[in-house]
Each structure stands twice: as structure tokens, then as C-alpha cells.
Amino acid sequence: KAGVTQTPRYLIKTRGQQVTLSCSPISGHRSVSWYQQTPGQGLQFLFEYFSETQRNKGNFPGRFSGRQFSNSRSEMNVSTLELGDSALYLCASSLGSGGYEQYFGPGTRLTVT
Amino acid sequence: GESVGLHLPTLSVQEGDNSIINCAYSNSASDYFIWYKQESGKGPQFIIDIRSNMDKRQGQRVTVLLNKTVKHLSLQIAATQPGDSAVYFCAENTGGNQFYFGTGTSLTVIP
Numbered sequence: 001k002a003g004v005t006q007t008p009r010y011l012i013k014t015r016g017q018q019v020t021l022s023c024s025p026i027s028g029h030r031s032v033s034w035y036q037q038t039p040g041q042g043l044q045f046l047f048e049y050f051s052e053t054q055r056n057k058g059n060f061p062g063r064f065s066g067r068q069f070s071n072s073r074s075e076m077n078v079s080t081l082e083l084g085d086s087a088l089y090l091c092a093s094s095l096g097s098g099g100y101e102q103y104f105g106p107g108t109r110l111t112v113t
Numbered sequence: 114g115e116s117v118g119l120h121l122p123t124l125s126v127q128e129g130d131n132s133i134i135n136c137a138y139s140n141s142a143s144d145y146f147i148w149y150k151q152e153s154g155k156g157p158q159f160i161i162d163i164r165s166n167m168d169k170r171q172g173q174r175v176t177v178l179l180n181k182t183v184k185h186l187s188l189q190i191a192a193t194q195p196g197d198s199a200v201y202f203c204a205e206n207t208g209g210n211q212f213y214f215g216t217g218t219s220l221t222v223i224p
Binding site: 035099 | 145147162164202208209212
């Protein structure tokens with residue numbers, strides 16, 4: 001069974017631009033969560049989508065948004081990029097929401113210059 | 114808010130020895146925990162999980178212990194191998210799929 005895939009793997013953007021990252025969960029998984037990983041803050045939860053609905057949201061500004069499609073694929077968008085948004089963005093998929101094993105993709109490395 | 118802390122940021126062990134990685138969590142309502150391994154340039158890899166109604170769970174060469182009284186988790190790796198060198202994270206879940214991650218412990222296996 002294929003794992004979680006994320007595209008693109010690497011991205012370089014300029015301050016003020018926006019970016020869209022994509023995640024395809026493991027087949028059959030209906031929950032997708034997004035995390036930001038930085039050396040200073042570690043792994044931080046952004047939000048979770050389950051059956052096309054946002055279920056949980058972390059403590060990030062409104063510039064960070066996401067959505068989930070009927071096939072469970074998810075996208076996250078960051079608008080008005082700031083230097084501090086440079087990070088590894090990780091997507092994780094689970095069969096369901098709450099108490100399920102969560103599997104991560106390889107991440108998208110975003111660099112903001 | 115919740116916090117998940119690791120006692121040691123780095124750990125070095127000789128190949129073949131057992132490794133123990135510790136993790137403290139602060140939310141007594143957390144009912145599900147996962148240990149992850151992250152190698153350089155890769156996403157976190159699921160190792161083993163444990164629910165709050167258990168105090169021990171074993172996998173292949175790994176054992177997770179949960180002490181709810183002192184809110185402490187540990188990951189034991191038996192016969193540590195060079196391929197075990199990585200950063201290990203514990204993650205706690207209080208509901209939904211929102212996990213709080215520890216800062217990580219870097220494990221180095223000395224051949």
C-alpha cells in the first residue's frame with residue numbers, strides 16, 4: 001500500500017507570496033493533519049481535516065488555511081508569506097479522527113526569502 | 114497549555130546495548146501516545162503506540178512503558194543498531210487527531 005505523498009518536496013518563495021502544498025493520504029484514510037516543523041519550535045499542529053471538514057485547529061494565524069477534497073486529498077495554503085514560515089510542512093493521515101495510528105509523509109521543505 | 118518534554122536531548126549508546134528514551138507529558142487527559150523516529154530529510158516514522166488503559170506494549174525490538182501516575186513514557190530499544198540512529202519523538206493525543214509532540218531526543222549509535 002502506498003504511503004502518504006506530498007508535493008512539491010521543495011519550494012522557494014519570496015516574502016509576500018502565497019503557496020499551496022498538497023497531500024495525498026494512504027488509500028482508505030479519511031483524516032489528514034498538517035504540522036509545521038522548525039528547529040526552534042519543533043513539530044506543531046496546524047489543523048486536521050476529516051471527511052472534508054476541519055475538525056481541529058492549532059494556534060496559527062489565519063494566513064494558514066487548508067481544505068480536503070472528497071477523495072481525502074488535502075491542500076494547505078499559506079498567504080502573505082513571512083520569513084518565519086520557512087519550515088518543513090508535514091502531512092499525516094489516519095483511518096479516522098481520534099485515537100488512530102497516524103502516518104506521516106516526507107514533508108515539503110518551504111524556504112521563504 | 115499542554116506540553117510534552119523530553120528529559121535528554123541527546124543519547125549515545127554502543128551498538129548492541131539497549132537504549133531508553135524518556136518523555137514526560139503534562140496533560141492527564143491524554144489517552145493515546147505514539148513514538149516516532151525521524152531520520153534526516155524524512156518525515157516521522159511510526160514506531161509504536163500505546164493507549165492509556167495499558168502500561169506496557171511491545172513491538173519488534175521496542176517496548177513502550179506508560180506510567181500515568183507520574184505522566185511519563187519511555188521507549189526501550191533492544192540491541193540497538195546503527196540504523197536506529199535518529200531523532201525520536203513522543204506524541205500525546207487528547208482527542209481528534211491533534212497530537213502534541215515533544216522536542217525530540219537524538220539517538221546516536223556508536224559502532
